[in-house]
Amino acid sequence: MNNYGFPINDLLRRKLQTSLTIATLTLSVTSTLFLLLFSNRLGSGIASAVGILTQGLGTILSQFILFIGVLIFVVGAVLTSFLAFLMMAQRTRDFGLIKAAGCPNNLVAGYFMTELLTTSLAGCVLGIALGFLMDYVSSNVVFSNYYLPNFWFALLVFVTFLVLSIVFGLQPIFKAVKMSPINALSPVNYYGLTVGTKHKALSRLGLTWRIASRSLFRRQSASIRIIILLSLVFILLTV
């Protein structure tokens, strides 16, 4: 097992976790690229239909599609950054475990950066490929057009999403590297768990609900992130 041996083994042996992370990243990139390409095709369609539509309606529709396109891009970017952040933040205990066993800081950072880079790259490459495939299918089935791929959009999505996932994924890695192993191993750091002594459960409905609500409130940072993430997904679906 060389320096790349541990991260690759680790990813391959956590089959479910790795495949779910890559699948989620892929879906995020795929849906963003496909919707961008689709809205671009729709925008071009409107522009070429100026003779049929009034100029005012054409402008309104074009601006609306441009707005939707920007929104899709922003939502996709935020989703990808959160995913990368959560993917690495949930490994804080593993950082602590390896550090406590005596692994030097530079190697700990190297191992987890390799894992981050591998999953982000796999997610982005697969996402771009699937995005093009979906665009090709929709172009032939829905528009019955001659298919001309737009590589500029793909490049924009690929570079932005890859950079964002690496930047946001690196944050928990650097934080954990600076932490003492005992802090990294402490449950206080899983998903930003806060140990408050003053908290009171909101409900007295039952033990299950009390446990669930306490867990939700004590894992403040994770709960907030998950709520924002779900809200964004619903906005995207509604749009």
Add this chain to the structure above:
Amino acid sequence: MLKNEDIMVQTEALEKTYELGDQKIEVLKHLDLSIPKAKFIALRGASGSGKTTLLNIIGGIDRPTSGKIFVAGQDLTLKDEDFLSDFRCNNVGFVFQAYNLVSTLTVAENVAFPMEWTRKPEEKIEIRVNELLETVGLQHRMNHFAAQLSGGEQQRVAFARALANDPQLILADEPTGNLDTKNAQKIIQVLQILKEHGKTVIVSTHDLQIIELADQVLCLEDGRLASENE
């Protein structure tokens, strides 16, 4: 009176306080102690007396709130995490009560892992892994994952991993705490071997057999050194 070069661990007015919300919990209070090299030390005391915290600070995986800590001639008190991580890698072998093995690595890989951090050649790593697994009696389990082992076996793997880089100081936090008598006996045999090899071993324990093995017994009470028996 011990000379400086004979001392492995020295603490001066060592204090550790944890903050939990508004509460402050003083775990170690003004602790002064000296532990000589090549001695087997048993650390005893009731739960919450500060044994684990003291071991964590000696091993460089936690920092004191105030006071000084010297280990193997190095002042660890104000050192940053980069220094401490290198120090742990080269000088300390830590055995945790909860084993803390890497779940995605096999037994052999867990033992080989620390040697890869110090960039030892692969042939030497292979020989050393076999040697260590033979010492702890787990050669037949080398390709199993941690989750496929019993508690006692995991603890023995943790010992083998702690010894991989042949550290001068070995710290074990209640190594028999979670084990039955039969498995505890195997761990005691490993400790006996370490003692015979002249390693400095500090074990926090309630186990009378381990205490009998010790050259010196330090008793902690409420974060203070209550007694010191040769």
